[in-house]
Amino acid sequence: MSDKIALVLAGGGSLGAVQVGMLQALTDESVTFDLVVGASVGAINGAFFASRPNADGAAELAEIWCGLGQHDIFPFSVLGATKALLQRSGHLLSNEGLRRLIRHDLPLKSLEESVLPLHVVATDLLSGAEVLLSRGGVQDALLASAAIPLVYPPVAIDGRLLIDGGVASNTPIASAVGLGATHIVVLPTGFGCACKAPPKGFIALALHTLNLMSMRQLIRDIELHDRQVRIHVAAPLCPLGVSVFDFTQTRDLVKRARVQTQAWLRAGGFDQTGVPDSLRAHSHTEMTDE
Secondary structure (H helix, E strand, O other): OOEEEEEOOOOOHHHHHHHHHHHHHHHHOOOOOOOEEEEOHHHHHHHHHHHHHHHHHHHHHHHHHEEEEEEHOOOOOHHHHHHHHOOOOOOOOEEEEHHHHHHHHHHOOEHHOOOOEEEEEEEEOOOEEEEEOOEEEHHHHHHOOOOOOOOOOOOOEEOOEEEEEHHHHHHHHHHHOOOOOOEEEEEOOOOOOOOOOOOHHHHHHHHHHHOOOOOOHHHHHHHHHHHEEEEEEOOOOOOOOOOOOOOHHHHHHHHHHHHHHHHHHHHOOHOOOOOOOOHHOOOOOOOOOO
16 A cells, blocks of 8 residues: 555644744655645645645745734724624624635635645534535635634534634544545644743633644644554744734744754654654743843
């Protein structure tokens, strides 16, 4: 049986920029994949990469990220939030910013059009089941996969209301295994291990909490499946003092992740398996500014 290599991308809000640097390093070395599986922001990055899986595509994705601001993705206003609460809409923000991004920059109309087979993970709002989307409109699939509970509205697809894929499986290793992958390369976003205080605000704190849960889930899934397939995890940035709600350091995150992943590859990253220490729960609270 021939090898089947899956690229699996985790969620993580603005820390999705880390994955872009990782993708640049991988394409610098002409690393190729047979399929792409992503959840939440990892699904969005995965869709862009699957549509153009080469160095030029990764560079274009980096420029898109570096042009984003917090308000483009999370258009919060007191008036809008108050209106949402009074109307009992079940979500605080519109997903129109994400919709515009996908419609304007992603050269795909359907999942089937991607150069690499593309699979997007969402969560059934009623049952909590993981839903794997491999066919149909790419815009609705990505909006569903990134529909953070209470932040963005759920998305109806085939009669089901779907929310953020990270609720069921933030780093969908099990889906990649089910699709027949024999090798899995995981691009995590990591977490703000060097942040000095929790982020302020409902949305920022909700994203931070979901991201911490997701990283713990990723460790569990790596340990659960590492006997079935070879799992290689590109180590996330550490120390990292950026929250999942902060878009002010995107360019630096992309550059740092590219350099670190290049070093990981030179050190035999694809010979390494298991959980990187930087993914496990830790902090750098003892660090002080020079």
